[in-house]
Amino acid sequence: MRSQESPRRKRLVIDPHFQAVFALYAVITTVVMVPVFLAANSYFFSLFASKAEAMGLPQDAELLNFVQRQQTLMIVVFICATILAIVINVIASYIFSNRIAGSMFRLKAALSQAKDFESAKKINPRKFDFFQDVTEAYNQLLDRSGAPR
Secondary structure, eight states, rough: GGGGSOOOOOOOOOSSSHHHHHHHHEEEHHHHHHHHHHHHHHHHHHHHHHHHHHOOOOOTTTHHHHHHHHHHHHHHHHHHHHHHHHHHHHHHHHHHHHHHHHHHHHHHHHHOOOOTTOOOOOOOOOOOOOOSHHHHHHHHHHHHOOOOO
């Protein structure tokens, strides 16, 4: 019987608009943090350089050149880490949003296919889906209806 089979994931994108907005929020939160890290990077390295100059080191001292190279390297590291975080967040947001959109898609499909309680079929939620309580409530409604399954 089909209603007793375990549901399988068939596609990652179920509701493109919802999932794209979900991914966009993940990217925006990642990108919003970048200026904070860059400002902190700039502050700490300039603070270090000013302390070195206050100690009497000349402008062309190797230590100050080293600090400048490290600051540039840290900016490159932040940019690479940001790109990696964006990629990971987009992938994770599509997987995570699939667990939301998938359960709502199956509930909507079950509701639209049912002509009455007799023709309605129970929904088996996937293991990690969100809104399993909504699916349970739907299944309990069918049980309470007394209609034969």
